[in-house]
Amino acid sequence: MAKSEKLLDVRGLKTYFDTDEGTVKAVDGVSFHIDKGETLAVVGESGSGKSVTSLSIMRLIPTPPGRIAGGEMLFNGQDLVKKSEREMRQIRGNDISMIFQEPMTSLNPVYTVGDQIAEAIVLHQGKTQKQAMKMATEMLELVGIPEPAKRVKNYPHQMSGGMRQRVMIAMALSCGPQLLIADEPTTALDVTIQAQILELMKKLQNEIGMSILFITHDLGVVAEIADRVVVMYAGRAVEEGDVVPIFTKPKMPYTMGLLNSVPRVDKAAVHQERLEAIPGNVPNPLYLPEGCAFHPRCKFAIEQCKAAIPDLVDSGNGHMVRCIRWDEIQKEQAVVA
Amino acid sequence: MSSMSRADNRNPNATKPLLEVKNLQKYFPIRGGVFSRVVGNVKAVEDVSFTVKPGEVVGLVGESGSGKTTAGRSILRLIEPTGGEVLFEGVDVTKLSKNQMREYRKEMQIIFQDPFASLNPRMTVGDIIGEALTIHRLAKGREKEAKVADLLERTGLSAAHMRRYPHEFSGGQRQRIGIARALAVDPKFIVADEPVSALDVSIQAQVVNLLQDLKEEFGLTLLFIAHDLAVVEYISDKVIVMYLGRIMEIAPAKELYANPIHPYTEALLSAVPIPDPTLKRERIILQGDIPSPINPPSGCVFRTRCPIAVKECADVVPPLEEVSPGHFKACIRRP
Ligand SMILES: Nc1ncnc2c1ncn2[C@@H]1O[C@H](COP(=O)(O)OP(=O)(O)OP(=O)(O)O)[C@@H](O)[C@H]1O
Ligand SMILES: Nc1ncnc2c1ncn2[C@@H]1O[C@H](COP(=O)(O)OP(=O)(O)O)[C@@H](O)[C@H]1O
Ligand code: SF4
Ligand code: SF4
Ligand SMILES: [Mg+2]
Ligand SMILES: [Mg+2]
Numbered sequence: 001m002a003k004s005e006k007l008l009d010v011r012g013l014k015t016y017f018d019t020d021e022g023t024v025k026a027v028d029g030v031s032f033h034i035d036k037g038e039t040l041a042v043v044g045e046s047g048s049g050k051s052v053t054s055l056s057i058m059r060l061i062p063t064p065p066g067r068i069a070g071g072e073m074l075f076n077g078q079d080l081v082k083k084s085e086r087e088m089r090q091i092r093g094n095d096i097s098m099i100f101q102e103p104m105t106s107l108n109p110v111y112t113v114g115d116q117i118a119e120a121i122v123l124h125q126g127k128t129q130k131q132a133m134k135m136a137t138e139m140l141e142l143v144g145i146p147e148p149a150k151r152v153k154n155y156p157h158q159m160s161g162g163m164r165q166r167v168m169i170a171m172a173l174s175c176g177p178q179l180l181i182a183d184e185p186t187t188a189l190d191v192t193i194q195a196q197i198l199e200l201m202k203k204l205q206n207e208i209g210m211s212i213l214f215i216t217h218d219l220g221v222v223a224e225i226a227d228r229v230v231v232m233y234a235g236r237a238v239e240e241g242d243v244v245p246i247f248t249k250p251k252m253p254y255t256m257g258l259l260n261s262v263p264r265v266d267k268a269a270v271h272q273e274r275l276e277a278i279p280g281n282v283p284n285p286l287y288l289p290e291g292c293a294f295h296p297r298c299k300f301a302i303e304q305c306k307a308a309i310p311d312l313v314d315s316g317n318g319h320m321v322r323c324i325r326w327d328e329i330q331k332e333q334a335v336v337a
Numbered sequence: 338m339s340s341m342s343r344a345d346n347r348n349p350n351a352t353k354p355l356l357e358v359k360n361l362q363k364y365f366p367i368r369g370g371v372f373s374r375v376v377g378n379v380k381a382v383e384d385v386s387f388t389v390k391p392g393e394v395v396g397l398v399g400e401s402g403s404g405k406t407t408a409g410r411s412i413l414r415l416i417e418p419t420g421g422e423v424l425f426e427g428v429d430v431t432k433l434s435k436n437q438m439r440e441y442r443k444e445m446q447i448i449f450q451d452p453f454a455s456l457n458p459r460m461t462v463g464d465i466i467g468e469a470l471t472i473h474r475l476a477k478g479r480e481k482e483a484k485v486a487d488l489l490e491r492t493g494l495s496a497a498h499m500r501r502y503p504h505e506f507s508g509g510q511r512q513r514i515g516i517a518r519a520l521a522v523d524p525k526f527i528v529a530d531e532p533v534s535a536l537d538v539s540i541q542a543q544v545v546n547l548l549q550d551l552k553e554e555f556g557l558t559l560l561f562i563a564h565d566l567a568v569v570e571y572i573s574d575k576v577i578v579m580y581l582g583r584i585m586e587i588a589p590a591k592e593l594y595a596n597p598i599h600p601y602t603e604a605l606l607s608a609v610p611i612p613d614p615t616l617k618r619e620r621i622i623l624q625g626d627i628p629s630p631i632n633p634p635s636g637c638v639f640r641t642r643c644p645i646a647v648k649e650c651a652d653v654v655p656p657l658e659e660v661s662p663g664h665f666k667a668c669i670r671r672p
Pocket of ligand 4: 655
């Protein structure tokens with residue numbers, strides 16, 4: 001086996017849902033890897049397959065209707081697809097943990113937050129209830145909750161959204177995971193609270209050294225937190241690379257379009273009068289366009305784009321692009337500039 | 338279309354405000370005990386005053402719970418304000434009877450955040466858009482149908498969509514339907530409460546552009562409520578920053594973003610993530626959360642989170658002072 005720092009290596013993952021109307025190919029051949037200690041952001045619009053990707057890694061896809069239809073997910077070299085439910089439970093409690101967009105739905109309203117964090121510690125680390133409660137208080141302190149000894153006795157509804165997300169982070173980190181999957185953890189929060197949570201996640205990653213898979217639809221958040229980025233569209237990765245080249249030299253027309261369509265506060269004084277919107281709608285997953293799924297919305301599309309699904313190719317330095325015209329487009333852009 | 342005659346609303350010399358909000362207040366009583374007595378109040382809007390000129394787009398921003406929606410709904414009298422005045426073309430609509438109010442309802446419309454929840458799933462798109470025309474007896478039969486078709490085309494849909502139902506449309510398209518419905522009765526004033534917040538980034542841009550086009554075309558006057566400061570900057574002529582039921586700062590849009598005066602505005606702007614990983618910024622990270630509006634802090638309501646607060650900030654509520662033409666701030670420490 002090749003020696004590498006890869007913590008997770010997802011290869012050709014396919015996750016399908018069999019519905020009454022047909023098979024939804026929610027994730028259709030997605031590949032990416034996460035190195036030890038790095039933050040990989042997965043960005044895309046709603047329905048692009050971000051959450052299904054993360055739930056697949058956790059093996060939490062509801063079956064039926066869902067199923068992992070192909071691919072492998074090597075975690076420390078071992079394929080998660082082949083693990084039994086019992087083995088997965090072990091991995092979920094100890095090696096990989098996950099936080100979600102809406103902390104309220106993942107916290108139990110009838111137990112105090114202390115009890116909930118302690119329960120996980122007792123279950124997975126074999127501590128006594130008393131030791132676990134002490135650790136729970138320390139975890140709350142670690143995630144920056146004021147007066148942790150008091151707050152540990154609070155019920156979730158007695159806390160604000162930002163505090164509940166801190167509790168979720170405390171719970172997720174209590175087992176000392178190697179990988180933290182965060183699915184839109186700041187989407188429901190105010191920008192001020194989002195800034196606090198992002199700061200906290202960066203700090204904790206520095207201290208603990210875990211890897212983070214950060215899922216978001218917000219390019220601003222990606223720029224802030226990611227080392228590398230995967231851009232998803234209609235169930236496929238369409239561009240992948242280090243964060244700076246993805247933002248400064250995007251090569252896939254969809255990524256370019258997304259970057260142009262976001263209004264920016266720092267461009268206040270110089271902004272143009274109109275945003276460059278991407279025309280059309282996000283495609284219906286049951287009726288994906290033939291060939292490149294982005295072609296009906298792509299201003300660079302040609303007849304050939306409809307012929308076959310473009311491969312994800314290395315455009316140099318590991319900057320991956322799924323577009324048959326990326327090279328030409330780049331030259332065109334250079335002429336325009 | 339009769340609304341075209343309103344293009345002159347955009348005349349910059351038209352200084353007479355269309356809307357004047359004076360000391361608006363809205364408390365929600367909290368009841369408790371066996372007799373369901375009022376034991377306290379949620380002071381959602383404490384003291385809000387501002388003006389909107391004809392043809393102007395005014396942005397309203399602030400964290401969740403700062404009172405934006407409550408202010409917007411009180412102005413339209415979708416909820417009854419507790420105090421203050423709302424002068425629409427000089428008439429205080431808060432004093433009007435239900436009957437008198439009907440005439441004003443047509444002039445003041447609302448666009449909602451959630452394009453999924455705000456459209457009746459059992460009505461066709463044509464009926465949804467045409468409903469207000471019938472209620473206000475503005476058009477019927479062929480004339481109504483022509484008007485609806487025209488609105489659909491103008492909002493980037495097509496006349497053929499008239500007979501379809503809301504579930505057949507995407508989020509962005511439903512928001513267009515919501516906009517067409519608000520425009521149907523040629524209102525003079527529209528409150529748009531987070532109209533693009535629920536939409537995907539690429540679709541958000543489409544709807545922002547549409548609103549901008551309609552602003553030009555219809556001379557729309559808009560109160561645009563949003564979380565997203567970047568979107569607000571794009572569409573607004575003037576921006577109001579609210580916190581805990583009060584106004585912290587008002588300024589022409591460009592000026593507010595280039596030159597924020599209030600520490601709260603500064604912090605809000607600094608928290609907005611910018612899609613540029615090469616940018617190194619000094620962040621102001623506010624500590625804690627917005628306090629409860631049941632017992633807001635004395636003096637300056639922002640003082641519990643303000644990085645530059647001093648003892649005096651607890652004593653009096655800072656007045657909203659004009660520092661340069663059209664630029665107002667409520668802070669005793671920032672000149
Ligand atoms: N019907 C109600 N009864 C009691 N309290 C209410 C009611 N409606 C709103 N509030 C409270 O009033 C305050 C202001 O609410 P409002 O919805 O106006 O805020 P907002 O600025 O629009 O927030 P958001 O950004 O979350 O939409 C909040 O504390 C809210 O909980
Ligand atoms: N339980 C399910 N049954 C059927 N389809 C599903 C299910 N969960 C997700 N999908 C579909 O899979 C696609 C990807 O969804 P998701 O990963 O949640 O997107 P997002 O990128 O917004 O997180 C969508 O088309 C969604 O409707
Ligand atoms: S393959 Fe064609 S349609 Fe797809 S992104 Fe490239 S140019 Fe556009
Ligand atoms: S008045 Fe005081 S607390 Fe309020 S914003 Fe100014 S300095 Fe801060
Ligand atoms: Mg999701
Ligand atoms: Mg609101």
